[in-house]
Amino acid sequence: MMFEFLALFLAYVCIGTAIAFASRRFGIASTREMFVAGYRLSGFLAAMTYAATTYSAFMMVGLVGLAYVFGVVALGFELTYFVATLGILATVGVALWRLAKVRGWVSPSEMIGDLYGSTKLSIFVALTYLIALVPYLAAQIKGMGEVFRGIGMGYELGVALGTAIAFLWIALAGVWSVATTDAFQGVWMLGAATCLALWLSLCLAPSMGTDVGSALMRLANASNGNLLSCRWPLHVFLGYAIPWIFFALTNPQVVQRLYMPRDAAAYRRMVVLFAFFGILYTVLTTFIGMVFRGLAMGSNIESELLTNRDAVTPTILSMAPPLLASFVYVSIVAAACSTANSIALSVASCIVRDLYEKRRGSTDPGKVRVLTLAIVGILLIVASIVAALRVSYVVELSVLSSAILIPLAPVTLAGLFLEPRRWGWVAQMASIAVGYLAIPLAFIEGVRSVFVSTILGLPPTMWILIASTILSLSGCRPRKRAYREYVL
């Protein structure tokens, strides 16, 4: 197993590095080239980088485990995110793409500052990204370490190699190398999920004397309830789904990708290809979890995995042929790496653009490049130290980041469709600060409570959305110009 993994991992690193090196020919002569590919990304690259950035290691580990424990509701939860994201891409996304070119936006914090005419607000947003996303970054690096630990090659080695690859693929050509390697990693992720699902259906199920259809139908009589119906109460479903519904507007690494398509055809192709990738990857990962639960029913491992759902994928892979298992393990590394380097570059763009370039007025590409790499390096080193120390609550904090960033959705929407008042940016700061209330709640009651508990019948994430929307709207008035003229 270790030999197969090493061979495939080496192939992955070599091909990825070669692709990243080849993408240097696109050139990174300016900040715009470095961070948003000079607004000239093709539809295919835009789609693949969007998909690989969005879908992290959570899909092949967390979602498979979620589908194993809760059944079909995991598919509903993930498809709610998918449907909402497509809706945002078809409406608000088009407006953001058009305005980004007109206004010359490079970082998402710069966009919010520009919408409200306030540099203070853009700095506040940049700092919020930094606070919310460093644990998320650490969780991705931790994921790479866990894969290496599972293979028996040492957790620390995984952390170090993951950090080095993420840095190298940014350093070679900025977002160009990130986008091209994302395309490669996206294909790897989809290929691995397809092979695992096929092996489960065509090899494992028949070897256990059953088939996929029977395994799925058995889920209606699982030990923890009927897994073919919606197992979560509505408030739990909403509590988990709300941060993800607005993910396309709240997370800088995906918002920034909306600026990049080179023309209308590329933007449309990006959305269509992302839809194809997203639905296929979601259905495959939930299918793997559900079918394995059906196959495992009645055995000893069924109950063991119910209490440790992150162990579901490693358990499946322990039964798979070594080459297939290695292929899937490397796909988990790829998913984590593609998300990690996109986050690091995106957060770095906010800091470089809003805290340095706009204040100093410097546009020397050489200086900006050195500064960007220094910030990316610091971010990745801090995240890898947090991961290497195995801080127990880093995964919980990374989950919390989605709740902290919820207010950025109403702030972005209000800025796009309404006219900010003179002191509107203060209201927006207060709105964003509401997201931070999730932190004390998580420390007092536990991170899970932010998503599953109720306050007056509604989940805390819903209250964060309501409070931040009210505060955000209080800082705006109806726009004088017609919406279609301004945005579409």
Next chain:
Amino acid sequence: MDKLSAPARTRFKRFCSERTFGVWMGRAMVACFVAFLAFFVSLPYALLRDVRGLELYLSWIVSACLWSVAVGIYLRKVLKR
């Protein structure tokens, strides 16, 4: 195309004309959107009823596919302007 009769060729050309094609695409988009909404209603339906078959699983997949098609057609229309 050459194998088609003259009236069929005229009808086919008319169908492919920008305006007729646009109208049919618009209708397809609305149909996909309505079908998506119909399937997505299965969420509250499932919350109220104990589903024991694959109808919820399949309806969510089909609704997401239809939604994707509707979004694709909508973008084709919007991004032409």
